[in-house]
Amino acid sequence: MSSFEDFNLKKQLNYAIEDLRFEKPTPIQEQAFSVVMSGKDIVGIAQTGTGKTMAYMLPLLQELTFSKQIHPRILVMVPTRELVLQVVENIESFAKYINVRVLGVYGGTNINTQKQLCAQGTDILVATPGRLYDLALSKAVKLKEIKKLVIDEVDVMLDLGFRFQLINIFELLPNKRQNIMFSATMTSDVEALIDDFFIAPEKVSIAVSGTPLENISQECYAVPNFYTKVNLLTRLLKDKDTYKKALVFVSNKRSADVVFEAVEEFFGGESCVIHSNKTQNYRMRSIRQFDEGKNRILVTTDVMARGLDLDKITHVINFDTPNYPENYMHRIGRTGRAEHKGNSILFYTEKEEPFKEAIEDLMNYEIPALTIPSNVEISEELRPEERPRILEADNPDQTTLASQGSFHEKKEKNKKVNQGGSYQRIIAKKYKKPKTKGDKNYNKRNNKK
Known part of the structure; x- marks a missing residue:
């Protein structure tokens, strides 16, 4: 037809x-x-x-x-x-x-x-x-x-x-x-x-999920940590002639706000952000301004990955690698629409590499890898979730500490154990078993012994 x-x-x-x-x-x-x-x-x-x-x-x-x-x-x-x-x-x-x-x-x-x-x-x-x-x-x-x-x-x-x-x-x-x-x-x-x-x-x-759309060019960068991703992102987005309309996907709301603030610092009014914590009016205004070209960069969570038909997005940047490979397909589907050429860029850390491999397995396609440009600063700053857990030699963890008892001997009054009140102790001593309703015959038998 x-x-x-x-x-x-x-x-x-x-x-x-x-x-x-x-x-x-x-x-x-x-x-x-x-x-x-x-x-x-x-x-x-x-x-x-x-x-x-x-x-x-x-x-x-x-x-x-x-x-x-x-x-x-x-x-x-x-x-x-x-x-x-x-x-x-x-x-x-x-x-x-x-x-x-x-x-x-x-x-x-x-x-x-x-x-x-x-x-x-x-x-x-x-x-x-x-x-x-x-x-x-x-x-x-x-x-x-x-x-x-x-x-x-x-x-x-x-x-x-x-x-x-x-x-x-x-x-x-x-x-x-x-x-x-x-x-x-x-x-x-x-x-x-x-x-x-x-x-x-x-x-x-028409197309099985996992089949890469032919009109979308895909690339990826191996990046050591979150803040190096931020540096690489801002470096790429400086090329306004290439990145005319970029949609940046981040894994969660908190990270989306951090990325938006970093991008906003470099590009001012060119960027906007949406996620589920934003009000409906704020979200719709951000979408409208991005769609109309008033904002060149939109930072978002996966709330935007499905269904929204935004006009002529030149680049989808996966700031975080999604845990589920299907989500990657939905994300990159925001570009290359209506037979236009599109571009997708994926950032992944060592921890995210298995997710990237799962995406490639689903697509049966190896995403071409690029080297981080030399003028991008490799950050040494780590987010709390990226920092290694440091265990003290003499205090490996709280469980070990608890099992070793307290640091000093308890005072005599603090050694007392709660025995359930004097009434229960007296009854238990007299009848060898706490007296309860219905135990009269039992108690009589035991008293005669």
Whole structure:
């Protein structure tokens, strides 16, 4: 298939595609279109950044007719708040010339406001599982009119602990519906979910997770410690012509703040940071400024690794090597999108080397290694977790110390042992056994002896 014309879309959708300047469908869009249109259950396995949202949304919009009903007919579930906002924005751009109502609901905001929006009616509801379940329990949203269920990034939902909400939401949905599921990885949990709730789904697989995208160049640096990583990062980012838009992944929130402060010191207003401790408004502002090019550098945790379609990222820098090799694939999928060339750089310490090897095993590809530039300072400063444990020769650890007793002899009064009170001692001495209720006969027998 060479163009969208082969889909025989209604003209309003073709106008929107022209406005978006999409020339031809991606492989997942090409293969999923006819299956979704057929009404069959479908499971799509596709690497992040391959146009999954459009793959399921075009056929759904093609079939959607005008209606004034209050309750939604299409439900799209995604794992994060940022993804809700992005999917809503995407749907609105596809449905630009169609009279369709789209609503996004997610946690972290006032639920009463969202109840009022639901009461006004919607055709397509995009939601995170937690907030959707709360709205369904309060009867602000009724799911009995749902004809099409889309679950995007289902493996992330299960990783985030949404299994309980997903199963309960399935129970609230009508039995007669089309199930559409997209995931980047096919785990045993995902397969179990499909077996329980899908009816003979057709599987469409485009790229197995672990297959390196051909348009992403990968490189790595062996780095001795955290602060040398910081020095190398700032050195690389000084080349503004090369690193026009860099996304820097860090393993945790605390490290992300440290890296951001170091980058901010060198590049001032060119950088921003997001992680789960930041407020929703702060996160959305950072994403928007980075996407619009106002900020050249975005430091983040893996909260950003899935689904977010940010425009023309030139480099993904893995400041820390992820523990799970699949996460590396999701990270680097932020660059090289829509057939643009992308670049990925991985920093790893000696401790992280096994993680790097696991990534290479998954991809069946050895990441080319580069030497740290000579003008990058090798830091001797170590973070607490990097410092070796120093054990004193005469005091190896507290366990040994405790087993050797105290430093001095206890005073006589401190040698006393708690015997449970005078009453218990007297009874025990008299009856040879503490007297309890029901022991009268026993006690009489023993007193006669």
